[in-house]
Amino acid sequence: MSGAGYDVGDLGHTDLQEDLEFHSSNFSTDPSSSSRKIPGGSPGLPAPVTASSGSSKRFLWSLSFYAQFFDVDTTSVLSRCWAALYPRANFLDVLEGNPDLYGPIWIATTVVFILFLGGTISKYLAESGEGHFVYDFKLLSGAAGLIYGYTLFVPVALFLALKYFGSESANLLECWALYGYSNLIWIPVALISWSSITILNWVFVGVGFGLSVAFLLRNLYPVLSATDKQTSKVLLILVVVLHAALSITIKWLFFAPDSPIKKVVDGDGNGEEPPKFLMF
Known part of the structure; x- marks a missing residue:
């Protein structure tokens, strides 16, 4: 890593090259063998569809292939959630080489429904006293597209960029996690x-933006610094800009009275009327 004056002690480690990097995932259908690497596996991508565990093989169309990405218990998920909200150690070390998709999927789903709920309340307060209130379910589809899209595609783009610029420690599952x-x-x-x-x-x-972007930068900086100095700066700026765009979009779409996603058809029939499922 290049950055002079970087305080390694802030991350709770002294060996920057060993600790502050993406770790290879050790997925296995057998919990007792979680410390063994899957034959033919890659440090950056999920195991090949024909990777074997014992005498069985995991194929793309089999449940065991996808089960390996959810091989985590409730205690581990809760500890990872706490580490994300109160980061005292590097989060990639908290994952212990076993990144999961269970926590990220449920967190994203919860955020989607709460954004819909909060946006609906905000819309109701803005339109209070203007007649019947109509639930706008475009809020729900908008929240799903925004959160799922950001959580799915931005880590993929980051992973591909890291691999392109020569990072040997990039891991797609850990980016998603x-x-x-x-x-x-x-x-x-x-x-x-x-x-x-x-x-x-x-x-x-x-x-929300400050805490989440600080969490991302804290854990991504050592990995991005494995590339050359100029590239690492550009990637760090892109991470911040994309996360700022997400935060502003959340505010604009769900907590602003003039949100374009909340606009209701006017008296002249202009615009698109939202689905009328419930009214009061």
Whole structure:
């Protein structure tokens, strides 16, 4: 890593080359063999579809292939959630070489529904006293597209960039896990950002952005620094810019009275009327 003046002690380690890097995943259908590497595996991608565990083979169309990415218990998921909210150690060390998709998927799903709920409350407060209130389920599809899309594709782009610029420690599953658990902060933010006070909502979203981007940078900086100095700076800036775009989009789409996703058809028939499932 290049950056002079970087305080390794802040991450709780002294060996930067060994500890602060993506670790190879050790997925196995047998919990007792979790410390053994899968034959033919790659440090950056899931194991080949024909990788064997004992006498059995995992194929892309078999459940055992996908089960390896969810091989984690409740205690581990909770400890990882706590490590994401209160990061005292490098999160990639908390994963212990066993990144999961169980936590990220459920966190993203929870964020989607709470954004829909918070956005609906915000919309109701903005339209209170203007007649019947209509639930706009475009809020739900918008939240799903935003959160799932960001959590799925940004880590893939980051992984490909790291591999292109010669990083040997890049791991796609750990990229997904890192971004998935970073979404956790948006759950409390979405719960309290339905206020009709605009500046207060900006403060809440700003806090969510600050905590989540600090979590990402803390864990990505040592890995990105494995590339050349100029490339690492560009990648770090892109990580911050993309995360800022996510935060602003969340504020604009779900906690702003003039959100384009909340607009209801006017009296002249302009615009598209949202689905009318429930009204009061």
